[in-house]
Amino acid sequence: MVLWIEFRVSAASFGANSRIVVPAILQTIALPTELPRREPHFTRNLAHRNRRETPNDLDHHVSRREQWSARCWVRSKAETYTPAMPHEYIQRGTRSFEAQLEERTASVNAAFLLPHLRSGMRVLDIGSGPGTITLGLAEAVAPGEVVGVDLQESMVERAHALAAERRVANVRFERADAYELPFRNGSFDAALEHHVLMHLADPVRGLREVRRVLRPGGVLALRDPDVATAVQWPMTPELERFLELRMRAFALQGTDGRAGRKHRQLLLEAGFERAATRLVTWGGGSPETLPSSVRFLLAQLDGFRRIALEQGWLDRAKLDAIATDIRQWGERPDAVTFTVICETLGWVSA
Numbered sequence: 001m002v003l004w005i006e007f008r009v010s011a012a013s014f015g016a017n018s019r020i021v022v023p024a025i026l027q028t029i030a031l032p033t034e035l036p037r038r039e040p041h042f043t044r045n046l047a048h049r050n051r052r053e054t055p056n057d058l059d060h061h062v063s064r065r066e067q068w069s070a071r072c073w074v075r076s077k078a079e080t081y082t083p084a085m086p087h088e089y090i091q092r093g094t095r096s097f098e099a100q101l102e103e104r105t106a107s108v109n110a111a112f113l114l115p116h117l118r119s120g121m122r123v124l125d126i127g128s129g130p131g132t133i134t135l136g137l138a139e140a141v142a143p144g145e146v147v148g149v150d151l152q153e154s155m156v157e158r159a160h161a162l163a164a165e166r167r168v169a170n171v172r173f174e175r176a177d178a179y180e181l182p183f184r185n186g187s188f189d190a191a192l193e194h195h196v197l198m199h200l201a202d203p204v205r206g207l208r209e210v211r212r213v214l215r216p217g218g219v220l221a222l223r224d225p226d227v228a229t230a231v232q233w234p235m236t237p238e239l240e241r242f243l244e245l246r247m248r249a250f251a252l253q254g255t256d257g258r259a260g261r262k263h264r265q266l267l268l269e270a271g272f273e274r275a276a277t278r279l280v281t282w283g284g285g286s287p288e289t290l291p292s293s294v295r296f297l298l299a300q301l302d303g304f305r306r307i308a309l310e311q312g313w314l315d316r317a318k319l320d321a322i323a324t325d326i327r328q329w330g331e332r333p334d335a336v337t338f339t340v341i342c343e344t345l346g347w348v349s350a
């Protein structure tokens with residue numbers, strides 16, 4: 001009975017997507033077995049949360065237990081989401097986010113790949129964004145060539161400009177799709193996807209394509225966060241709302257916030273011979289480290305803001321309140337925010 005009610009509500013809420021959400025709903029239905037017998041209220045609140053046309057407060061009059069259950073619902077949906085149509089990159093055109101990307105370097109963000117690079121190697125950086133990591137890879141393999149590809153023309157142009165500004169000659173950037181790389185089989189010694197796999201709706205297809213362009217024995221480095229494994233303290237209602245908004249936006253855009261933990265599985269499925277993952281953390285818990293983490297969270301929020309407004313999830317005032325809260329929270333002497341980042345190397349058989 002409860003299953004049937006859930007199905008009807010969700011089908012009405014998601015219209016054409018109803019077939020897509022059914023498995024997630026069924027998965028989540030398992031949760032209320034531990035809840036007190038309050039299914040009708042729980043069901044009503046889920047329906048409220050998922051009505052797209054309602055400009056609302058995501059947590060309006062919902063108990064903490066229900067908030068938790070609904071968050072799990074959003075998370076399970078993010079995991080099981082199968083896109084009905086091609087997705088656009090979640091942060092496309094978000095200037096503040098792009099500025100954050102420019103702070104990345106190979107020595108920090110690709111440190112786990114660097115020991116595997118040698119002078120003269122040919123390296124591919126897929127989803128290279130503004131290319132600051134790519135430029136560091138070029139330095140590591142000089143005079144070998146590094147190629148950066150990205151779906152967004154604006155990112156390719158920015159990467160060109162930075163390469164010229166920094167006078168790096170052994171690098172080139174071009175627009176290309178991770179699913180259809182314009183390169184010959186076996187033409188690279190190594191490749192990197194830094195915070196890119198999580199955005200691919202069909203990651204195995206993307207990984208098969210990288211395997212194709214890697215030479216026998218070649219190595220692929222993947223780096224993605226596992227946003228479900230995060231430490232944020234002290235929690236505030238606005239910060240909770242931000243985290244929920246992030247999962248909701250990820251689910252909508254086909255971004256997998258748990259891509260990191262799946263690296264090994266996905267690589268093996270795509271035909272890589274072996275894969276090894278390690279975890280590091282990103283974030284801050286001191287006056288020195290918190291400001292950059294807070295800047296990143298605010299830049300992320302800028303991208304989600306567009307989606308939240310388009311979808312009618314939150315209005316401008318609520319989004320501004322979240323931003324103000326995150327800023328104030330970042331100045332607290334007791335604030336801590338850390339996310340697990342998965343770093344994985346996968347090898348093509350020799």
Ligand SMILES: C[S@@+](CC[C@H](N)C(=O)[O-])C[C@H]1O[C@@H](n2cnc3c(N)ncnc32)[C@H](O)[C@@H]1O
Pocket residue numbers: 089101102104126127128129130131132133149150151152155176177178179193194195196199200
């Ligand atoms: C989070 S950014 C990471 C950029 C860069 N790797 C970095 O860490 O600074 C993700 C990048 O992947 C690109 N991207 C997303 N889907 C792609 C696809 N199918 N093919 C190529 N690039 C893609 C986006 O345009 C964006 O620049």
